[in-house]
Amino acid sequence: MATRRTYSSYNDGCASAHALDLIGERWALIVVRELILGPKRFVDIQRDIPGIGPGALSRRLQDLEDSGIVVRRSLPRPAAVTLYDLTDWGRELEAVNAALSRWAVRSPALPVEADMSPDTLVLAMRAHARPASAGEPTRRIALTLTDSRIAGQEPAGYLATVGPGGTTVSRQPLPADVDAHVEATTLAWKTLVLGGPPPGDAAITVSGDAEAVRALVAATRLEIPG
16 A cells, blocks of 8 residues: 655645644544544544545544544443544644634635534634623523434533623533523524524424523624625
8 A cells, every 4th residue: 555645745735734644644634533533432523524434434433543533541440442532633623623613714715604513603702702702791691502414313411601791502411500591493593603594493492591592692602704
């Protein structure tokens, strides 16, 4: 098998060129993106990246593992399952993913009608997150997202905190003491964070403080040029 040429093999010592050697292969950064919020099984990664085959995913995971970006962990019995996770160095790529998101929203060809996985949608919210206005209270919102691309998927839970000190969204078990709870499909919630009108059906349900939900949307809305 021929050895893959790298930029350094062309006597290019640029660090950004080396970064492309590490994450520039097809699917590589997408695989990284799906692990930013936490470890996943192989089948979960493949489910969340439509279009990637098992062979391509295996190669990308092996390449990322060889590069020190991904680590493979085996949970003991009775779970007996293999998980893929980012190393501390690999997790720093969230900043790269966020910068690419903020840059790409200015593209006239942005596929605004396309759907996203729950984790990907939350990463977009994190990339564009802003603090609430001064004087606003700090609010906590439980966000439950169901992947509308794949029928029968279990919803994923996230906790959002919105206040003048900043806005955060993380994947975690949901506490009971929140100001509001939102249940939505990914397509419906994406419509809101893209600045569109709320859907007129049951694709989004809100319990608790509706103002807290409006604050979350305002603080994480993608700023797409008109």
